[in-house]
Amino acid sequence: MRNKEVSQKFYELASLAELAGENPFKVNAYARAARTIENLPGPIEDLARDGKLTEIRGIGSGIAKKIVQYLETGKIEKLEEFKSKVPFSLLEMEKVSGLGPKGAMALYKHLGIKTVEGLKKAALDGKIRSLPGFGLKKEENILKAIQGLRKKKEEKRVSIGLALPLAETIVDFLKRNSPIERFQICGSIRRMKETVGDIDILVTSKESEKVMKTFAEVPMLKDVLVSGETKTSILTNENIQVDLRVVEPLSFGAAIQYFTGSKQHNIKLRELAIKKGYKINEYGVFEVKSGKKVGGEREEDVYDLLGLPWIPPEMREDRGEIESAMANDLPILIESSDIKGDTHVHTRYSDGANTIEEVAKKAMELGYEYIVITDHARALGVASGLSIEEYKREGREIAELNKKFGDGFRIFLGVELNILSNGSVDFPEEALDLFDICTAGVHTGLTQSKDKMMKRIKNVMRMKKIKIIVHPTGRVIGEREGYDVDLEELLEEAKNTGTMFEINANPKRLDLNDINALRAKKMYGLRFSIGTDAHSKEGLADMKYGIGIARRAWLTKNDVINTLSLREFEKFIKSW
Numbered sequence: 001m002r003n004k005e006v007s008q009k010f011y012e013l014a015s016l017a018e019l020a021g022e023n024p025f026k027v028n029a030y031a032r033a034a035r036t037i038e039n040l041p042g043p044i045e046d047l048a049r050d051g052k053l054t055e056i057r058g059i060g061s062g063i064a065k066k067i068v069q070y071l072e073t074g075k076i077e078k079l080e081e082f083k084s085k086v087p088f089s090l091l092e093m094e095k096v097s098g099l100g101p102k103g104a105m106a107l108y109k110h111l112g113i114k115t116v117e118g119l120k121k122a123a124l125d126g127k128i129r130s131l132p133g134f135g136l137k138k139e140e141n142i143l144k145a146i147q148g149l150r151k152k153k154e155e156k157r158v159s160i161g162l163a164l165p166l167a168e169t170i171v172d173f174l175k176r177n178s179p180i181e182r183f184q185i186c187g188s189i190r191r192m193k194e195t196v197g198d199i200d201i202l203v204t205s206k207e208s209e210k211v212m213k214t215f216a217e218v219p220m221l222k223d224v225l226v227s228g229e230t231k232t233s234i235l236t237n238e239n240i241q242v243d244l245r246v247v248e249p250l251s252f253g254a255a256i257q258y259f260t261g262s263k264q265h266n267i268k269l270r271e272l273a274i275k276k277g278y279k280i281n282e283y284g285v286f287e288v289k290s291g292k293k294v295g296g297e298r299e300e301d302v303y304d305l306l307g308l309p310w311i312p313p314e315m316r317e318d319r320g321e322i323e324s325a326m327a328n329d330l331p332i333l334i335e336s337s338d339i340k341g342d343t344h345v346h347t348r349y350s351d352g353a354n355t356i357e358e359v360a361k362k363a364m365e366l367g368y369e370y371i372v373i374t375d376h377a378r379a380l381g382v383a384s385g386l387s388i389e390e391y392k393r394e395g396r397e398i399a400e401l402n403k404k405f406g407d408g409f410r411i412f413l414g415v416e417l418n419i420l421s422n423g424s425v426d427f428p429e430e431a432l433d434l435f436d437i438c439t440a441g442v443h444t445g446l447t448q449s450k451d452k453m454m455k456r457i458k459n460v461m462r463m464k465k466i467k468i469i470v471h472p473t474g475r476v477i478g479e480r481e482g483y484d485v486d487l488e489e490l491l492e493e494a495k496n497t498g499t500m501f502e503i504n505a506n507p508k509r510l511d512l513n514d515i516n517a518l519r520a521k522k523m524y525g526l527r528f529s530i531g532t533d534a535h536s537k538e539g540l541a542d543m544k545y546g547i548g549i550a551r552r553a554w555l556t557k558n559d560v561i562n563t564l565s566l567r568e569f570e571k572f573i574k575s576w
């Protein structure tokens with residue numbers, strides 16, 4: 001869904017139009033369109049594709065054209081035209097609340113201020129109070145607003161889906177352009193936490209100066225925050241902080257253990273160390289009595305010396321993993337290589353970008369043995385959903401492809417049904433025999449009361465053909481809370497009906513999350529599917545985030561159905 005992004009562009013357009021002295025009616029129209037788009041219930045790209053944009057109140061043909069232009073080209077001509085006339089980053093300046101486009105323009109005209117940094121400096125130097133229309137009070141407010149911005153930045157966490165690829169890109173850049181030897185991405189990324197505060201990278205090198213210099217030149221650099229001999233911190237142009245540390249090879253293991261965290265896990269570990277007469281820190285493990293260093297080159301050293309097996313990073317949250325390690329009872333966590341197929345994929349038949357064949361080929365490249373195509377079903381108001389006739393057509397195409405691909409790989413005809421507000425799904429139960437696998441999820445009526453929501457989901461869980469509930473709580477990270485359900489009751493119902501929950505691997509969803517999946521297994525013995533919900537063939541790569549969540553939930557291969565081999569999986573779904 002690109003609503004937020006498109007809405008942003010129209011806010012920008014409104015501000016710039018105002019600066020350019022455009023007719024106030026137009027300025028208002030842009031701002032109104034921005035608000036409308038922001039609050040649309042469904043994806044704007046669907047409406048654009050169906051030519052229905054002008055049916056939205058407040059969106060005329062001129063604005064509709066601009067929306068289409070943006071969706072297709074990533075640019076709005078008019079916006080580019082305005083931008084070329086404004087010699088500073090209005091978007092950045094506008095973040096300082098209370099300033100507005102006119103204020104930003106005045107500051108530029110009188111003082112040549114182009115950035116928030118420049119603004120801060122001018123305010124601290126007392127240069128703003130004497131400007132016409134500004135004054136002392138305004139100068140103070142600007143400083144306050146800038147401090148507020150900083151604070152917001154500190155509180156902001158980003159998705160693992162953004163942080164992990166970014167960290168990998170940076171490591172890659174360092175590998176190519178500087179003399180690093182060993183490296184490890186640490187912190188919350190290594191633990192595969194769903195959101196990340198900042199990125200922590202550790203490397204070893206004989207020439208730390210060169211490494212630091214290279215790091216301060218990464219292409220996505222916005223600002224160098226701290227620059228030292230062994231630690232440099234930068235801010236990327238998306239305002240994500242990255243800390244790079246160069247450590248001694250003999251301390252590398254202890255350092256990555258320390259900086260992987262979590263802090264809670266490390267505290268527990270240190271307490272255990274003290275009891276055993278050791279001290280651990282980022283430099284190594286030391287015997288307290290003699291002060292002698294007894295380990296730290298390898299991460300395993302730290303755990304070894306405490307009499308523990310190495311604990312996988314995803315478990316290091318002080319959720320009983322140290323106790324479990326002490327009892328030599330750690331689960332053998334599921335791994336990416338255990339996955340034999342994806343259970344949740346969309347194609348062009350509904351709202352995906354690729355054909356079934358393209359998606360299947362990608363799945364084969366990933367080493368999968370099967371894939372379940374789960375295009376959306378057509379409930380009222382789901383523009384891109386399919387009718388039974390269309391599923392039959394999809395089924396025929398799948399049969400053809402299966403014939404073509406032969407024995408080693410199979411495409412299953414699945415469906416993502418809508419759990420409708422009245423507790424039914426798109427089609428009568430008899431019609432569902434058409435499908436190899438039926439999944440269902442809530443997509444509409446998200447704000448229903450808990451009572452109603454529970455009734456409708458439980459009702460669908462009781463339908464015999466429906467075995468997987470996708471993105472069970474409906475939360476979208478950083479965007480919306482899940483709908484109002486009593487999860488405990490749903491888990492109970494799943495146990496009673498033999499329904500499985502999905503761990504949706506899309507990094508914006510990760511639903512069920514780690515805690516809920518852990519509980520579902522521990523208290524109710526439930527099994528899961530891990531599906532990417534991919535809407536393009538590239539989306540299949542999101543599986544790693546689902547695996548991360550599964551590992552954080554202490555899941556093993558046996559807890560996840562799409563680790564079954566093709567033959568086992570076929571048998572399993574036939575037994576439903």
Ligand code: DGT
Pocket residue numbers: 186187188189193195196197198199200258259260261262263266267
């Ligand atoms: P984040 O960045 O908020 O997503 O979470 P982390 O876990 O990456 O935390 P961060 O970046 O503040 O620190 C990285 C790791 O370094 C952290 O997981 C454990 C370790 N660490 C940092 N500060 C302390 C501390 O004061 N005490 C202990 N024991 N460990 C710390």
Ligand code: CA
Pocket residue numbers: 187188189197198199200
């Ligand atoms: Ca961190």
Ligand code: CA
Pocket residue numbers: 187198199200243
């Ligand atoms: Ca950090």
